[in-house]
Amino acid sequence: MGRRPTWNEPELLRSVMAVFRRKGFAHTSVRDLEEATGLHPGSLYKAYGNKEGLFTAALAAYNEQVAARRVRTHLDETEPPLRGLHTFFVSTFDSGEEANPGCLLTNTAVEAPALAGVGRDGVAAGLELIEAGFRRLLERAVTAGDLAASTPTDQRAAELLAFYQGVLVLVRFGTPPARLAGIVAHALPALLTQEAH
Amino acid sequence: MGRRPTWNEPELLRSVMAVFRRKGFAHTSVRDLEEATGLHPGSLYKAYGNKEGLFTAALAAYNEQVAARRVRTHLDETEPPLRGLHTFFVSTFDSGEEANPGCLLTNTAVEAPALAGVGRDGVAAGLELIEAGFRRLLERAVTAGDLAASTPTDQRAAELLAFYQGVLVLVRFGTPPARLAGIVAHALPALLTQEAH
DNA sequence: TGTTTTGTTGAGCAGTCGTTCAACAAAGGG
DNA sequence: CCCTTTGTTGAACGACTGCTCAACAAAACA
Numbered sequence: 534m535g536r537r538p539t540w541n542e543p544e545l546l547r548s549v550m551a552v553f554r555r556k557g558f559a560h561t562s563v564r565d566l567e568e569a570t571g572l573h574p575g576s577l578y579k580a581y582g583n584k585e586g587l588f589t590a591a592l593a594a595y596n597e598q599v600a601a602r603r604v605r606t607h608l609d610e611t612e613p614p615l616r617g618l619h620t621f622f623v624s625t626f627d628s629g630e631e632a633n634p635g636c637l638l639t640n641t642a643v644e645a646p647a648l649a650g651v652g653r654d655g656v657a658a659g660l661e662l663i664e665a666g667f668r669r670l671l672e673r674a675v676t677a678g679d680l681a682a683s684t685p686t687d688q689r690a691a692e693l694l695a696f697y698q699g700v701l702v703l704v705r706f707g708t709p710p711a712r713l714a715g716i717v718a719h720a721l722p723a724l725l726t727q728e729a730h
Numbered sequence: 731m732g733r734r735p736t737w738n739e740p741e742l743l744r745s746v747m748a749v750f751r752r753k754g755f756a757h758t759s760v761r762d763l764e765e766a767t768g769l770h771p772g773s774l775y776k777a778y779g780n781k782e783g784l785f786t787a788a789l790a791a792y793n794e795q796v797a798a799r800r801v802r803t804h805l806d807e808t809e810p811p812l813r814g815l816h817t818f819f820v821s822t823f824d825s826g827e828e829a830n831p832g833c834l835l836t837n838t839a840v841e842a843p844a845l846a847g848v849g850r851d852g853v854a855a856g857l858e859l860i861e862a863g864f865r866r867l868l869e870r871a872v873t874a875g876d877l878a879a880s881t882p883t884d885q886r887a888a889e890l891l892a893f894y895q896g897v898l899v900l901v902r903f904g905t906p907p908a909r910l911a912g913i914v915a916h917a918l919p920a921l922l923t924q925e926a927h
Numbered sequence: 928t929g930t931t932t933t934g935t936t937g938a939g940c941a942g943t944c945g946t947t948c949a950a951c952a953a954a955g956g957g
Numbered sequence: 958c959c960c961t962t963t964g965t966t967g968a969a970c971g972a973c974t975g976c977t978c979a980a981c982a983a984a985a986c987a
Contacts, residue, residue: 584946716892723922
């Protein structure tokens with residue numbers, strides 16, 4: 534058949550993902566990606582076609598690995614459900630003290646409209662992944678009796694997604710974790726206990 | 731003294747602002763700005779030093795004109811206060827049906843960390859402008875008896891700012907206005923009626 | 928009316944961008 | 958072993974980037 538790649542795809546995409554997450558699509562040059570991956574442009578272009586292809590692959594990897602994993606850990610596997618919801622939010626800003634790059638989905642949702650829809654589908658898929666996680670968690674909470682069924686789950690999940698995006702904007706901008714913790718700790722119960730009006 | 735500028739600054743900054751808002755800092759070329767303003771590069775650089783200076787000026791103009799004006803109209807001059815809060819949020823997505831460029835502050839908050847703090851101060855000032863508007867409105871609502879004083883105003887204002895940023899991410903990504911209206915209509919009362927837990 | 932001052936012009940610079948490709952290296956099939 | 962297939966290399970390309978500046982134009986002074 535011929536020679537096989539000298540690199541490992543998941544690992545490569547993890548490096549690429551990290552650069553895009555920190556610098557965004559526009560500010561990331563192919564030279565940056567060469568440095569991050571240790572590969573030369575010919576190899577990258579042979580495997581992914583162009584910079585946009587590499588970004589699309591990295592975004593898909595972000596969804597399947599980073600986002601889906603966090604949804605599973607906090608929204609699906611933490612008890613009680615409402616505690617998992619809280620740790621899901623807190624996990625976005627309680628990491629080390631260096632500059633937090635925020636969420637690749639949020640960053641791309643803001644940047645994508647500037648270019649011709651680069652990554653639009655990936656962002657839509659990622660947001661739906663998270664929103665679906667919210668819906669499953671809310672159903673569990675209602676079943677467990679921790680949450681009144683006064684408001685439809687779909688409605689609550691949509692509100693949580695919006696609030697989540699807002700928190701991630703502040704995370705990326707550099708808002709101190711202590712301040713974010715205060716916001717999340719109070720707003721989360723508030724968003725859940727309201728009856729329709 | 732010598733010749734005077736042939737252009738009018740507020741109008742020029744309005745054009746520049748529109749381009750940056752739609753395309754972001756990185757995706758906007760100096761040629762784009764020439765086209766938008768009708769000026770040639772020499773004039774732009776004489777007046778603003780470089781692309782970053784032009785961006786800083788446009789962001790300041792956005793704060794002083796667009797943001798401050800909306801804060802005044804909805805948060806300070808609409809009665810009853812809680813109705814003003816609602817229209818403040820709705821006004822971000824009820825405009826025409828073309829692609830909504832979102833908020834220059836939100837977009838810049840996400841893009842800024844990628845470059846060396848371009849516009850960081852302007853974003854911080856703009857966010858504070860909005861948060862202060864929330865605080866004044868909440869105080870008015872408490873005084874009018876429309877809102878229980880169970881939660882400190884500062885706390886509520888910070889939560890509203892976070893939620894506001896999230897709505898603007900979804901606005902920019904292209905979420906349908908009807909969906910955003912549903913989110914805002916229910917989440918806003920929810921964020922305000924919660925007692926501390 | 929000179930003279931000075933300041934805004935305007937636009938061709939063009941040096942650098943970076945995303946991308947290509949001919950030459951080469953390594954692996955499997957025969 | 959040779960041959961085919963496929964991955965790797967990195968110099969180099971044209972396009973575009975932010976930006977400069979010498980020449981020019983017009984307004985305010987004297």
